[in-house]
């Protein structure tokens with residue numbers, strides 16, 4: 001992906017800010033253990049209704065970015081299929097390569113980023129994902145999200161071939177290089193066109209830097225990340241001093257005050273399209289590092305509610321699907 005900065009798309013400065021809500025809808029696995037082909041569970045899918053109910057209170061039509069194990073277990077997704085069929089939710093396809101056939105690669109952290117796979121294998125996994133999602137939900141997905149933000153050089157061509165129109169794989173401020181993954185720190189918060197003939201629309205996850213050093217946050221983060229011994233200590237110190245904090249627009253690990261701060265900063269900078277996201281396993285206590293018990297879950301849902309209220313009432317924002325955002329941008 002090159003030349004993205006030239007193709008940045010923005011709503012007019014006078015337009016109401018638009019918020020998309022994206023749920024990475026996936027299996028539960030132990031995030032602290034090596035990736036594995038098996039041993040996951042799908043219990044948290046039964047909890048999706050808690051979130052959907054909250055979204056509907058605000059008139060939000062969320063995006064469920066389902067991966068292969070979710071699509072492969074239609075008995076677990078009856079409610080979700082109903083919401084999608086009724087236009088109360090939108091479907092996206094998310095690739096977790098390590099649990100998506102064909103299983104031709106060694107399982108490793110590097111190979112968990114689809115962009116590191118041989119292009120023919122990345123394509124074969126994406127084909128399997130599209131076929132399973134289409135079969136299970138009766139809808140061919142047009143929105144793609146790379147698991148772990150792992151988009152690679154071959155991804156745009158492949159997803160354009162497979163009929164995708166919108167991509168959600170970029171997370172500005174994400175730097176996976178230590179883990180063999182991509183570096184997204186040079187991307188801006190705004191949507192842009194890319195891929196063959198500019199046919200694809202990128203709607204990035206919303207993330208960025210706050211704090212006194214944030215104007216130089218991305219390059220500085222690169223420097224800090226490149227000094228392995230001091231990295232963790234420096235980052236912790238910077239963040240403790242309020243100098244530089246990396247914030248994702250997500251109730252996972254961030255209090256409402258962080259989310260408001262990041263949002264205000266992006267709006268001042270002219271960004272009008274934002275994405276709020278979290279992982280479906282966070283809806284079930286014990287499935288992600290962010291939600292260990294009932295009170296964590298209550299807090300997560302409260303943060304969602306308070307943020308949606310803030311976005312609508314204090315900022316005069318509106319909620320939109322990626323397809324609506326695409327129409328507004330063109």
Ligand SMILES: [Zn+2]
Pocket residue numbers: 024026094096147148
């Ligand atoms: Zn994922």
